[in-house]
Amino acid sequence: MTETGSTAMHRGVLAQVVVPVVSARTWLAVIHLLAGFVTGLVILLLLLVAIPVGIGLLPIFLIGVAILAATFWLTGQFAALERARFGLMLGERIPAPARDPDPAPQLWRRAWRLIVGPVAWRQVSYALLRFPLSLVQAAVVIGTWSVALALIAAPAYNSALPQGGAVIAGHVLRGPAVTAPALILGVLLLLGAPWVTYFLAAADISVARYLLGPPARPGLETRIGELERSRAGVVDAAQAERLKIERDLHDGAQQRLVSLAMELGRARAKFADDPEAAKAIIDEAHGQAKEALAELRSLVRGVHPPVLSDRGLDAALSGLAALSPIPVTVRADIAGRSAPQTEAIAYFVVAEALTNIAKHAQASHAEVHVDRTGDLLRILVRDNGIGGADPAGQGLAGLARRVAGVDGRLSVDSPAGGPTSIEVQLPCGS
Secondary structure (H helix, E strand, O other), X not given: OXXXXXXXXXXXXXXXXXXXXXXXXXXXXXXXXXXXXXXXXXXXXXXXXXXHHHHHOOOOOOHHHXXXXXXXXXXXXXXXXXXXXXXXXXXXXXXXXOOOOOOOOOHHHHHHHHHHOHHHHHHHHHXXXXXXXXXXXXXXXXXXXXXXXXXXXXXXXXXXXXXXXXXXXXXXXXXXXXHHHHHHHHHHHHHHHHXXXXXXXXXHHHHHHHHHOOOOOHHHHHXXXXXXXXXXXXXXXXXXXXXXXXXXXXXXXXXXXXXXXXXXXXXXXXXXOOXXXXXXXXXXXXXXXXXXXXXXXXXXXXXXXXXXXXXXXXXXXXXXXXXXXXXXXXXXXXXXXXXXXXXXXXXXXXXXXXXXHHHHHOOOOEEEEEEEEOOEEEEEEEEOOOOXXXXXXXXXXXXXXXXXXXXXXXXXEOOOOOOEEEEEEEEOXX
């Protein structure tokens, strides 16, 4: 290694050792640890007064519930300020726990949930722990930096002390034999002080993340919440679909079959006296029977057509496109079959989308693209209509609930003036 390279390496090592002493990161961490002492003392005094008062007043017309709820709410605000402090001083973003997705309508129920909720108790635990934890941290930080500076400055003031030097265990320490090691020890301690500070800040972050952040398994709890909501959505969607089928049967095929029975009864009454009139009635009844059969086929096709089970999604979507009142282009790139439930939902989504396009979009053409990548089935339905479809409307919201029931996702892009795109992603385990 050349002399220039060796010098540069030594300078780099020296910079890594010395720079942390004067680094903004180090002193922000010091300020953070000392500030925790002040904030912890304030919140601790508040809790030591409010919690006993709230518990003591519980028997008096539940006044204590209001006091405890207000205390826990203030603790939540303190937790939010603490998360902001960690972000400002240490650059550490601690996400807030998820809010209750289904708040109770009554005020007293919300107050009770606030008191008994696990998030609130973790925040209270943090508030109670903040002062003693910061007390230890502040003592270590102040002691480390102070002792380091005192040892470094010892050669300047040691001889001026009342006994002519520092007194330890009854012995007066004076002279270069004492001050030189003190200076070296002070420098070493000063160089190590930033790392002591970083360690304390990292421990503080761990405590805050555990008590102020989401639960230890946020993904699992979030997933459980999503499954609960999707299950409720599937139940609602199934109920709405059942009512729709019942309405279609009652208003359509059932009425035609009743009319058909009446016409056949009239034909039977006239058959002996007026065969020609009976023949005309039978011809009319035959037409009604074909119309009823067509309505039943249409109803079955909207639920689960046989072609979907027999030949798969590609053939079923082609059948839908052929029956659409507007031209529809279908492009499917599907390798193999997906789970029957996935295919049924995909078919239902496309059928409803094409029905809505024909009714509301004023479109002259629509496209259906279906492809499978790995374990994901992607469906895209586009039209060149007027747009303005509302994702929160009854039809699209029902589709979204049905899709969410199998852990899928539905997105709608429909600006005013068009075009409209509906994209669905479904897991397609087979």
